[in-house]
Amino acid sequence: EDQVTQSPEALRLQEGESSSLNCSYTVSGLRGLFWYRQDPGKGPEFLFTLYSAGEEKEKERLKATLTKKESFLHITAPKPEDSATYLCAAAGGTSYGKLTFGQGTILTVHP
């Protein structure tokens, strides 16, 4: 069974204080690793797709990386508007679109 685990559960940063979120996955035949942002009361918002180990994607202050067992979401010089829950999801080799989600990391950035 595919499993995705995220850490830490919650992360509090000062504005400008860079950090990383971790996503560990156990997926048979990984077809993709996905990062989403979720604001309170909203649906997940697509951020990145990573397909193979060594791949990196960037968007503004966010950079996602992938190894054979983990993915990291690096946040550089975060701002208060980056505060949200960040979700990691994986798609296995036999899926027709099924995403297996982690429990998320709640990021709070204080001004």
Added chain:
Amino acid sequence: EPEVTQTPSHQVTQMGQEVILRCVPISNHLYFYWYRQILGQKVEFLVSFYNNEISEKSEIFDDQFSVERPDGSNFTLKIRSTKLEDSAMYFCASVYQGASLHEQYFGPGTRLTVT
């Protein structure tokens, strides 16, 4: 920018009642999904739907659940006889034809409360 929309935003129902949750996927998207998120828990896959057929479903998606695309724009999730444990946020998602099946765009969700 086109968005997935869902109605209602909040549905309260009594145990044993039928509910229909509605979604309007992004135009020209051809793959559709339902997920749910029980408060404080992970987002869980329910079902995927393509070409008027279920492509894949989870163990959660039992005989009490059904999906339908009744016309060219709506995608619905029906729960025949709701249980207390069906209380959750239900998200619809869709994928553009030609894109990866996993780059899904989610709606804002319907909060279902079963009393």
